[in-house]
Amino acid sequence: MINLASDLDGTIYKGNKLIDGVEETYRLLIKKNVNVIFTTNNSSQSPDVLKLKLEDLLNQKINIENIITPLKLFKFYVDHSKYKLYVYGSNNLKEFLKNSNYSLTSLEKSNAILIGRKDDINIDEIEKIINYVKKGKTIYCLNKDLTYPTESEELPGNGAVVKIIEDNMKIIIKSFGKPDFFYTQYFVDSKIKVDYVVGDRIDTDINFAKKINAYSILVTSGVSNFLPEDSADLKLNSFSEIIPFII
C-alpha cells in the first residue's frame, strides 16, 4: 500500500472551501488503495472537529487514525498526570486540554508551559514565561508556524511567540508540529512509512518530507513561500494534479 501524507490548509481546503478537484482526486486515490493520511499543524481545532469538516467537504467517511495534528501528538506523548500545565493560547485550546484530562493552572503553580496561539501577542506574559523557563520550567509548543492562513489573509501564528522566546534564550523549544521532533517521531513510532508528502509550505511540509525521507510534492494552491520552492521534488498547481505522479 502507498502511504500519502497530505497537508490540509492550502492543500485540501482553504478556510471552509474545498480546493477545486480535490474530492474527485481523493476518491480515485482511495479506489487505487492509496492510504491518505491528513497531516496538519492546525492546533486550534480538535481532531474530531477536523474529521467532521473533512467528511462534510469530501463526502466520505474519514478514519480519525488518519488525521495527525499537534494536539493529537501532545496527548500521545505527554502524560497528563505528569504536568500541571500553563497554557499560552486560546480558550478552545484550554478546553480541549481539560477535556483530555490535563490539569491547567497559573504560570506560578505550573511545572510545564505549552505555547499555542492567541489572537493578540501579549509581550508582558511572554516575558514572565521567559523568566520561569530560565528558572527551569519545561516548555513545549504546538507548532512553529510563523503565520497561519485565514480565508482572507495570513496572520501571526504560534511560531511568532516561539521565536521571541527561542531568540531571547538561545534555546530550541520542542514542538508537536511539522517538521519538528514529535511529528516525525510519531511516524517512526507508529511504523508508518510515508511514501509521498503533499503540501503548500516549504518550511513545514517539504521539510517534513525530507526528514522522513518521503517524496515531496509542493502545491501552489496555498500560501506564498519565503523559502526557495526548488527544494521540493515536484511542484504542481494543486492536489488535483497528483494522480499521474503517484499511480
Ligand SMILES: [Mg+2]
Ligand atoms: Mg498548508
